[in-house]
Amino acid sequence: MTNDHPRIAVVGAGLGGLLCATALHRYGIDTTVFEGDPGPDHRDQGGSLDLHEDTGQAALRTAGLHDAFMSLARPEDQEVREYDHTGRLVHREESPSSSSRPEIDRTALRGILLSALGEGGVRWGTPVRAVTPTPDGPARVTLGTGTVEEFDLVVGADGAWSRVRPAVCDTRPFYTGNTLVEMCFTDVEEHHPELSRTIGRGMMIAVDRSDTEHVLIGQRNGDGIRVYIGLKAPQDWAERASLDLSDSAAARTHFLKLFAVWHDDLLRAIREAKGPFINRPVHRLPYPHTWKHNPAVTLLGDAAHLMPPAGQGANLALIDAADLAGAIADAVTAGVPLGRAVAHYEEIMQPRGAVAAEQSARALEQ
Ligand SMILES: Cc1cc2nc3c(=O)[nH]c(=O)nc-3n(C[C@H](O)[C@H](O)[C@H](O)COP(=O)(O)OP(=O)(O)OC[C@H]3O[C@@H](n4cnc5c(N)ncnc54)[C@H](O)[C@@H]3O)c2cc1C
Known part of the structure; x- marks a missing residue:
């Protein structure tokens, strides 16, 4: 050189x-x-x-x-919302005016x-x-x-x-023991207005304090919304559940069962997801x-x-x-x-x- x-x-x-x-x-x-x-x-x-x-x-x-x-x-998209699994808003931070x-x-x-x-x-x-x-x-x-x-x-x-x-x-x-399953939504104001209202202008997290293994995370994007299902599970969780994630109908049924006790407003993300459900195992x-x-x-x-x-x-x-x-x-x-x-x-x-x-x-x- x-x-x-x-x-x-x-x-x-x-x-x-x-x-x-x-x-x-x-x-x-x-x-x-x-x-x-x-x-x-x-x-x-x-x-x-x-x-x-x-x-x-x-x-x-x-x-x-x-x-x-x-x-x-x-x-403007920095709001943070936290819900409990009953759909109650337990915490909210508005987007700061100067960001x-x-x-x-x-x-x-x-x-x-x-x-x-x-x-x-x-x-x-x-x-x-x-x-x-x-x-x-x-x-x-x-x-x-x-x-x-x-x-x-x-x-x-x-x-x-x-x-x-x-x-x-x-x-x-190595695998951390956590997986995110990603769902994308576009044209949200037209096709998913209630979901859009639940997520707000930024990030949303929903947790059931008595269950540390499941969480829902929503994120506003410029062109829509992404929602992640967070699972604490072995990396081969889908095989163990005999679930083929590329079968969106089967995935929806599986997740609706997993979150059965959660409020309907939060489950809208799963119900309205057309797929694909993208598996993202978390490594570090x-x-x-x-x-x-x-x-x-x-x-x-x-x-x-x-x-x-x-x-x-x-x-x-x-x-x-x-x-x-x-x-x-x-x-x-x-x-x-x-x-x-x-x-x-x-x-x-x-x-x-x-x-x-x-x-x-x-x-x-x-
Ligand atoms: C679900 C999720 C949400 C996240 N949210 C955030 C967030 O909100 N804020 C934040 O700061 N970070 C976030 N991250 C982390 C962030 O995405 C990564 O840390 C970041 O993308 C790392 O950038 P990088 O350039 O190091 O690698 P990458 O973005 O992974 O880019 C690597 C590039 O290398 C290419 N490549 C790979 N192998 C080869 C090869 N052999 N030859 C040639 N090219 C190759 C790939 O195709 C790719 O284009 C998130 C990650 C995930 C999974």
């Missing part, structure tokens, strides 16, 4: 990988972004995110994209990052099979086709089941998650510190990416080896990830 033009690969065009590539692009440093999906619209990107001032939003400022974010954000955590749909946020990176910024349909560091040299990236390419630095931004992680450690995510990495520093390979976001969903994962992926990009840019400017940037970044990222992972694990238990 020449220090002016380091060869950097970012594996994964999720929020973290894209922000890293975009911020580096802004610093005048090109990257190769490998993404396994064939295109940006290949799969549903998931529900809304609220971006925190000191992490997600700070990262977008670094990449020069905060204004673009604010133009699509929904600060420090505006919501945005993932697809919209990813769109902002993709536009900033520009046409051709991502090598779609290019899954990475493995990454192999070489002693004191570049890292080899083996693509799904078997082709091998060399880079001075490989950034693993490839999420929970990272193919880059095994290059630095042998840790694997142990915390603190550290590895022996390798100057040519590092991780960010879920690849580095997968944690249960409690509102922090995407925010951390973004700030990890911004911090790493900044450290790389400083190293390039100072003419020092990239490995120093990686070490500096990991010193900040790993403890930060561990704190958030512990908080998220606690939140899940509660």
Whole structure:
């Protein structure tokens, strides 16, 4: 490599990988972004995110994209409602008038990052099979086709089941004992007006205090509503119940039975769900998650510190990416080896990830 033009690969065009590539692009440093999906619209990107001032939003400022974010954000959608299983509203927080955590749909946020990176910024349909560091040299990236390419630095931004992680450690995510089953609703004002009223303008959680194994969580999105059925259950819960989740009618019957004592207003989500019912087992990495520093390979976001969903994962992926990009840019400017940037970044990222992972694990238990 020449220090002016380091060869950097970012594996994964999720929020973290894209922000890293975009911020580096802004610093005048090109990257190769490998993404396994064939295109940006290949799969549903998931529900809304609220971006925190000191992490997600700070990262977008670094990449020069905060204004673009604010133009699509929904600060009005931050209400929080808690119901008990009888349908009684036990707690309500209205959306704050000045918001420090505006919501945005993932697809919209990813769109902002993709536009900033520009046409051709991502090598779609290019899954990475493995990454192999070489002693004191570049890292080899083996693509799904078997082709091998060399880079001075490989950034693993490839999420929970990272193919880059095994290059630095042998840790694997484990199942937390919790599963979310996701249901999506569009055209809610026309087809699901009562459900929409129950959820309100933000997030809704419904719990039965005498039953810690089932919960309903609703979330307002820009284009509709998502409701999650939370289950404390073995990972093979559906097989044990002889339930084929792709059979939506059978799934509805199963869940209505499971929540039989709950109020009808809350059960509307299950009754009105057309399907698909999407099974999302919740996995996490142990915390603190550290590895022996390798100057040519590092991780960010879920690849580095997968944690249960409690509102922090995407925010951390973004700030990890911004911090790493900044450290790389400083190293390039100072003419020092990239490995120093990686070490500096990991010193900040790993403890930060561990704190958030512990908080998220606690939140899940509660
Ligand atoms: C139900 C749910 C709700 C959540 N809610 C929130 C929330 O409200 N707030 C919040 O902050 N976080 C939330 N999270 C967590 C958040 O989604 C993740 O932490 C975040 O998406 C991590 O971003 P990432 O860029 O690290 O990884 P990802 O978003 O997983 O992106 C990884 C990318 O890498 C690609 N990839 C994977 N393997 C390969 C490969 N071998 N080669 C090439 N490409 C590959 C994938 O296709 C993907 O595009 C939630 C998670 C879940 C499951």
